[in-house]
Amino acid sequence: MKYPLFVSIEPNLFEEAAYPIEVAWSLPDGQIKTTLITPEPNWTEWSALNEDRYGVTRETLFAQGVSALEVIREFDCDSEEHSTAYFYDVEYETIWFDRLYATADLELPIETAGANELMAGDPEEVRLLVRDIAQDIGLDTDSPQGRVTALLHAYQRYTMDEE
Numbered sequence: 001m002k003y004p005l006f007v008s009i010e011p012n013l014f015e016e017a018a019y020p021i022e023v024a025w026s027l028p029d030g031q032i033k034t035t036l037i038t039p040e041p042n043w044t045e046w047s048a049l050n051e052d053r054y055g056v057t058r059e060t061l062f063a064q065g066v067s068a069l070e071v072i073r074e075f076d077c078d079s080e081e082h083s084t085a086y087f088y089d090v091e092y093e094t095i096w097f098d099r100l101y102a103t104a105d106l107e108l109p110i111e112t113a114g115a116n117e118l119m120a121g122d123p124e125e126v127r128l129l130v131r132d133i134a135q136d137i138g139l140d141t142d143s144p145q146g147r148v149t150a151l152l153h154a155y156q157r158y159t160m161d162e163e
Contacts, residue, residue: 001159002028004118005082005110006151008144009096012043012050019043020096021050021061023071024144025085027078030152034145035074038065040103053142068103079110088130088147089123090114115151119158129154 006026011018024034038061046058079085085108087093094112101108116126130150131141137153139146 001030001156003030003152003155005079005085006088006115006148006155007085007093007097008088008147008151009093009100010054010142010144011096012039013045013047015045017045018096018099019045020068020100021054021056021065022144023075023097023100024148025075025078026148026152028081032145032148032152033074033078034148035071036061036065037071037100038062038067040068068100072101072104072106076109082110084111084113086113086115086118086151088115088151089127115154119154126154129157133157 003026007023008025009020009023012021019039020037021039022034022036024032026032036056039058051057090112094108097108097112114123114126115130116123119126121129130147133139133153134141134146134150139150141147141150
């Protein structure tokens with residue numbers, strides 16, 4: 001089975017000064033790439049709540065993350081054969097993806113859509129399905145990798161139901 005490009009990204013805060021700290025995306029064979037993102041020099045806001053929610057410190061981002069430009073290059077390479085990136089929550093997550101690309105004065109090179117458009121469902125129904133699948137198989141939907149993994153499972157379930 002060849003999979004669509006599912007993407008999920010997480011910001012450090014839910015405020016205007018927020019920036020992306022982790023991203024995950026699927027590959028055509030169903031594998032997932034995930035990485036922490038090193039804060040850019042002007043990305044200075046931080047909250048200890050991040051450490052509680054994500055288990056990630058700002059120091060961890062600097063020690064284990066990669067630059068925004070490296071993330072962009074790798075994502076662009078991995079997304080070449082796709083025309084659309086399907087997001088868990090397209091309205092929310094594309095804000096952070098756009099912010100990531102803005103660091104290099106670039107725009108996302110492919111179309112974006114909600115995963116619900118691929119699976120012909122209401123956005124909230126698809127998010128609930130993803131949460132249910134994640135719970136069934138023990139995934140953390142607070143993490144981009146957990147959401148992308150659950151989206152892959154939801155897509156498998158959806159395509160099997162369509163056959």
